[in-house]
Amino acid sequence: MSESFQFTLKKTDGGARLGEVSMPRGTIRTPAFMPVGTVGTVKAMYLDQVRESGADIILGNTYHLMLRPTAERVARLGGLHELIRWPHPILTDSGGFQVMSLSGLRKLDEQGVTFKSHVDGSLHHMSPERSIEIQGLLGSDIQMQLDECVALPSTPKEIERAMEMSLRWAERCKVAFGDQPGKAMFGIVQGGDVPDLRVRSAQALSQMDLKGYAVGGLAVGEPQDVMLRMLETTLPELPTEKPRYLMGVGTPDDILKSVARGIDMFDCVMPTRSGRHGLAFTRRGKVNIRNARHAEDMRPLDDQSNCPASRDYSRAYLHHLVRANEALGGMLLSWNNLAYYQELMQGIRQAIAEGRFADFMAETQENWAKGDLEPV
Numbered sequence: 001m002s003e004s005f006q007f008t009l010k011k012t013d014g015g016a017r018l019g020e021v022s023m024p025r026g027t028i029r030t031p032a033f034m035p036v037g038t039v040g041t042v043k044a045m046y047l048d049q050v051r052e053s054g055a056d057i058i059l060g061n062t063y064h065l066m067l068r069p070t071a072e073r074v075a076r077l078g079g080l081h082e083l084i085r086w087p088h089p090i091l092t093d094s095g096g097f098q099v100m101s102l103s104g105l106r107k108l109d110e111q112g113v114t115f116k117s118h119v120d121g122s123l124h125h126m127s128p129e130r131s132i133e134i135q136g137l138l139g140s141d142i143q144m145q146l147d148e149c150v151a152l153p154s155t156p157k158e159i160e161r162a163m164e165m166s167l168r169w170a171e172r173c174k175v176a177f178g179d180q181p182g183k184a185m186f187g188i189v190q191g192g193d194v195p196d197l198r199v200r201s202a203q204a205l206s207q208m209d210l211k212g213y214a215v216g217g218l219a220v221g222e223p224q225d226v227m228l229r230m231l232e233t234t235l236p237e238l239p240t241e242k243p244r245y246l247m248g249v250g251t252p253d254d255i256l257k258s259v260a261r262g263i264d265m266f267d268c269v270m271p272t273r274s275g276r277h278g279l280a281f282t283r284r285g286k287v288n289i290r291n292a293r294h295a296e297d298m299r300p301l302d303d304q305s306n307c308p309a310s311r312d313y314s315r316a317y318l319h320h321l322v323r324a325n326e327a328l329g330g331m332l333l334s335w336n337n338l339a340y341y342q343e344l345m346q347g348i349r350q351a352i353a354e355g356r357f358a359d360f361m362a363e364t365q366e367n368w369a370k371g372d373l374e375p376v
Contacts, residue, residue, distance in 0.1 A: 001026060005184040005211050007243045011352060015262045018352040021243055023141055024182040026088045028056040030243065030264040033345045034091060035338055039064045040084045043272045044334040047086050053307065054342030058086060059267045062134050063095030067117050071137035079139030092140035094131045096147045128172040144214065145173035147188040152222045159192035166190045167204050174208055184211035186245060192217055193226050195233040202237035213238050214245040228257055235262045252281060252344055256361050259348055271341050275334030278322040282340060285368040289333065294319040307339030
């Protein structure tokens with residue numbers, strides 16, 4: 001642990017980077033996957049399980065938490081770490097993505113965004129300064145600037161307008177954040193699918209000398225090859241000695257290919273959302289446990305896994321739980337999925353440390369392609 005925020009780049013293997021973020025509340029091993037705890041809970045999971053699966057950090061959501069239970073109430077209750085019993089690092093996103101997704105319920109201008117709550121219709125205003133204030137009240141360790149995230153496809157003119165607005169908001173967030181020992185504020189690169197705008201955004205943010213940088217505005221429906229091209233355009237423009245976070249990504253394959261291009265941190269709702277809908281991620285690819293072929297299959301999802309949900313429950317039982325709409329089905333599959341994601345990250349880190357990341361990536365993809373029909 002460190003009393004200040006420090007990122008150490010330990011080794012590179014091609015574009016892949018092995019590192020460590022040290023903070024007062026703990027160390028984040030990178031590449032890292034951050035389970036999403038939108039409203040102070042990683043859905044269908046005990047946080048003890050999340051920790052035991054290998055997570056060093058989780059993500060909370062400013063938009064949802066400001067609406068309920070409210071940031072002020074969380075602060076009165078001792079902060080988010082105390083409230084949810086997670087003493088390790090927490091990253092909060094700015095709320096920008098959720099607010100921008102409200103479409104007809106919001107109004108945007110230079111000062112920020114005014115929007116109606118999806119919960120009760122109440123009116124709220126989120127400025128860059130207010131976003132940072134809320135994240136401070138929550139007590140998060142890594143705070144994100146407020147940005148404007150446009151949906152793709154959009155016109156280059158609209159993407160440029162949003163990118164320039166996001167840069168101005170980043171400056172305001174930096175001032176509002178000030179100097180908070182042991183904590184960090186990250187900027188967010190925008191620019192849609194326009195390479196020149198990505199470069200401009202990354203260069204301007206780099207000049208602000210922030211503690212870390214995120215790549216935003218991807219994983220919003222564009223093809224994977226577009227996302228990867230934007231990473232290849234953007235990452236060379238960001239400081240090597242600062243952590244790089246790809247927001248909202250993604251599938252295990254997205255993660256492997258993004259690590260290969262130099263990303264250090266990821267978050268995504270996919271492991272838990274998929275688990276609640278009957279989809280498991282495993283060493284042998286995706287398994288739709290709803291399929292009838294699992295109804296009398298007494299094999300576990302993975303008999304070599306350290307996760308009890310993967311190792312100790314039969315597919316037949318999981319199939320029954322999911323088809324019967326029992327909550328335990330979603331809980332067990334979410335546990336399996338988060339454990340698999342963390343196992344993947346650990347494998348990535350070890351492979352980079354040993355200088356064999358390309359081989360690890362090829363072997364992992366080969367195992368996914370084999371499928372799960374044969375004994376695992």
